Amino acid sequence: MISPTLKRLAVLALPMAALAVTTNVHAEEWTPSRSIEFVAPANPGGGWDTLVRTVSRVLQEEQLAERNFAAINVPGGGGAVAWAQIARDSGNPHKLFATSPPMILVPLAGASRYDHTDFTPVARLITDYSIILVSANAEYETINDLFDALKENPRLSVGGGSAPGSMDHISVAGLASAAGLDASSVNYIPFSGGGDAMTNLMGGHVEAVITGAGEAAGQLGEGSQLRALGVSAPERLTGSLADVPTYQEQGVDYTFDIWRGVMGTPDMPEEAVTYYENLFAEMLETDGWQQARDQLGWIDAYQSSEEFGDFLDQQKELFSDVLSELGLLRQ
Template sequence: MNVMLKKPLKTLALMGAALTLAGGVASQAVASDWTPSRAVEFIAPANPGGGWDTLVRTTSNVIRTENLADQNFAAINVPGGGGAVAWAQIARDNRNDHKLFATSPPIILVPLAGTSRFNHTHFTPVARLITDYSIVLVPQNSPYQSINDLFAAIGENPRISVGGGSAAGSMDHISIAGAAAAAGLNAASVNYIAFSGGGEAMTNLLGGHVDAVITGAGEAMAQLQGGELRALGVSAPERIPGLDVPTYKEQGLDYTFDIWRGVMAPKDISEDALRYYEDLFARMMETDDWKAATERLGWLDAYQNSEEFGAFLDLQLEQFRSVLGELGLLRN
């Protein structure tokens, strides 16, 4: 089981990296004459502090500070169900040209696990923006000094818990399960605890309610700089600049996992509005403020336009279907 599980995850990471390298920005988007007539609701489908929230607030701030739009992009948190609550609300508002939401692998994984009836095909891809990586955190006083220490402890005591900000069977769960499989453990035996966003997961880690947390490297920066938490490993193929954390590979685990993040819109958004947003995000990624933000957060630019992003999502569906099948979590 472990060998079969590791292969699709490794393939997934390599495919994402290849698409990142292949994607340009300036030539990908076509400008539109349409512009928003009121504030744009920009939804993070989780509580504040997680990856979706960080993406929404970072992009909204850059759009404002770089004067890229006449209307405000209002960050709104809609937590619940690993994204399912927000997706249901957005699906009911399927013709709204003034609504966007942040997205990442859970838009594929949560429906496959059977906890949402809405998947990526019920929405319109606008643009893929960045790639982030998973990072495993423990409190400063934790006995675990490396990712192998943690997995050795889990092998001896399956009650040791790893929290994450996505639902069971979703992104954080898949990421830690794949790493455990690479370490020789039964991936399905990892005691994963789901929280409503990375911020809540880290709060529970600091409160001693879980033994470790897996989250996005970008959203962990502030906590690591504050000195309350330590990082055991990161799922990147090489060390992330500005984040002195050893990769899994450095610690003997042949495993990487990349977390793409992007923007989607309601299903029946107008073509003019779609072209406007597609062009807006392409221009945003060329700005100095965006480049400074991605460097600070350890993000890698991975732009795809709407059509490319849609094709990428279809490929992700088939790959994640295989992964969830190996974990015994596939429901759809």
């Protein structure tokens, strides 16, 4: 039986906030004077990287931004290396970074001296979901097949692109608990990003990989070397993931939402925050964004800077309970 705390992961909010934004031009309105460094705190191929490159491409194609958004990868420490660099650039309005649950989880686990309160929330953009992948020639056809094998042989491992106690680990731990295993018994192997985790899966170094559905979408389909066993959404996704059953369809009562958004440097000027809020809200209404979003199986979940900040505080409370249950909370 899934514990009450892990079950609470299913209630991560999905508000479809109205995208009405004040766009009146004022004389003091800020605009960027050079290219914006848009940091993905991981190697290429993961969820942060996918968000950064998709947003940068859509902004350019839709001609929404005055300056180019330059995608930059800064891997290491489940995000901690990038956060340490960004923290030293206080007040810089030309630097942004992609964020998601590890921004809360990694500091709680004691792996980063910086947490979300050290940076400037800009906007939440979307919600993604977790997906379990195995090699196409693996013997597992369902989530239950995989977890039966894990029960039989606890040495079998599940890889992920985030640090222990971070997003992928929490997601698979909750799933394992819902499937009747002790969450702490899952042999989770962390890699430096989703791309690295996939490489190790194909090399036979792990039995399965848990990653973001969006980043896996382009690697599935006819002729793929991967097979998706299930997705953490409450109902089936669209596009290339339409044939992937949910966990709930397979009798495992569990969902997990991966929110993704954008944050800025410490003490980013208020007028710069307003500029980016408006820019991202406008982007979400474009055809280019909606096409990319649907291909990746994302769901719009916009929040303004203030709303996103409040949401992050709530996430810290929730995940503190989860990590405590797994014995991973820094004391």
